[in-house]
Amino acid sequence: MNAAGLRHERRLLLRRLALSAPAMATLAVFLLVPLGIMLLVSFLQPGDYGGVKWGEYSLEAYVNFLYERDLDDSLVFNTDYLQIFQRSFWLSVLTTAGCLLVGFPTALYLALQSERRRNLLLLLVTVPFWTNLLVRVYAWILLLRNGGLVDSGLEALGLVHGGDLNVLYTDVAVVIGLLYTFLPFMVLPIYTSLEKLDWRLVEAAYDLGATRRQALRRIIVPLAMPGIAAGTILVFIPSLGNYIIPELLGGGKALMIGNLIQLQFGTAHNWPLGAALSFALLAFVLLAMLVYSLRFKGAAAGGHP
């Protein structure tokens, strides 16, 4: 390669760097720097009333995650935080499964409509985002509470007799709230992959004698897999760290990871533990993603299984 060509190459490289610089800088400033600070905080001693003691390093926060000091100062295995993680995990799994169950047929229905109707319906899916989440969660409190719309509606239909519904301030209410909040995040990615679907493949399946169920299972679902994978991730991860819904609909009786972390930065005055819990959550999410990507290898990349 001659000198001119080399210079040209270098100029191209520089231009590419310059073009990607804003994105890289944004990532560095808004993702890596805060993460770095949190990582540092998690290895420091907590300050007496919030904050940290800079320069005093300690592994205490990570030890505290699994162990507590007994009366005689010996370390005892302590599952409190693990139990909170486990509860968050199962509630998020339930939420994700529920979203998939409701979201997939919705997305399929959307994809089968005429273009005009489709746009209208898509707009309707996004309508909830037009108002504040807090307002909508409060609306759920009114719906779910004893003597609320759901309770009196079921009573009027004769489905339940007497007594209270007693759903509000339970884990059931939390899952309903999470499902409601994150449903659009499941519908939209699945819709996106179904919209691009080549329906001639489905016709071909019919021609080859497939039943409706077989066509759905062997053609449509596999082709929608990238959307399902994306939707699952978009629902599962924010559910795991959600803070406001368990607080309001769960009646504050049981913590989820988000509430636990908030507590450490608030009244518990233990920032390092809060930071360490955040990293435990991050590790947990990465692990779940890894398992998921191994299990559904190729699907997330858009390939056929």
Add this chain to the structure above:
Amino acid sequence: MIRRTPLALSALFAFGLAGTAQAAGTLHFANWSDYFPPELLKKFEQDTGIKATLDAYESNETLLAKLKAGGGAYDVVVPSDSFIQIMVQDGLLQPFDTSKLPNLKNLKANFQHLGFDPEHAYSVPYLWGTTGYSYDSQKVPGGALEESWKPFFEPPAELKGKVVALNSIEDLYIAASHYLGIDQCTEDPKDAKKVQDLLLAQKPMLAMYSSDGTIERMAAGEVVMHQQWNGAYHRAHAQRASLVYVYPKEGVHLFIDNLAIPKDASNVAEAHTFINWMMQPENIAAASNFAKYNNAVEGSDAFMDKELFDDPAINTPQDKLARLKTFELCSPKALALRSKVWTKLKK
């Protein structure tokens, strides 16, 4: 009525000077949201010629973070008793120039010396309240409950699922330690365990832990008993006359929110003028009437709304004053025990 004339005159006077009084400066006041009547700020501007702005924050933690960030954005803030010592230790508040606060003498006798700031070197009470509990006398067995924490922590079986505790480790732990007769700042894990056992036994009886919407919940009759701040009770009681507020005989937490000047305040002279002005009975009474909490200024009674002043939950009767327990700053070790109990309670 007699007082009104000089006030109106002084307002006119201030107005007249407004053109020339530009030098009187500005004041940036930050307070909890919905805790200060905006009209009162206008009156302050008229009285003094100082241009004032009002900012709101949601929690002591938020305020602490803002003060730590520095920048001198606020000249007067309203931290709770629990945060005064922490803020003083961290060098975030500046000592008063008491020569500029002649109205300090207006403080009621039982507010002259407070544990968290004995000489009022950094803070002066704004409004105060108590954290007791309330119940609906029409829905409890027998129509009345004893004035103790017992019915709240060990409710009768009929009230299962109809009791709400505040969703705050501090409020619940302090009440429980009063009930058990334990030092609220105990560093002894065995004492903390007793609190934990009490709270764990109470949990199945509770509808929820929540510090939001306490007024609506009691006013609508959604629940029968609620750990509650007295000002919130007062508002709920206005909508449902059968509600009763309890000062438990074992002791009830007295909280005081305080006016203070941040270390890096930009308008220190105006801040002193404002605090002194707030210590005038008619001005602090306006704040009480708006926020529905009592104040600590002698002579303000005459300016308080009658139904507020006549409510024993707000205007604590003499024989119950001894039940009020002021805030104590606990050691980090004691606070760590508290959060441990909280995590165990909610795991």
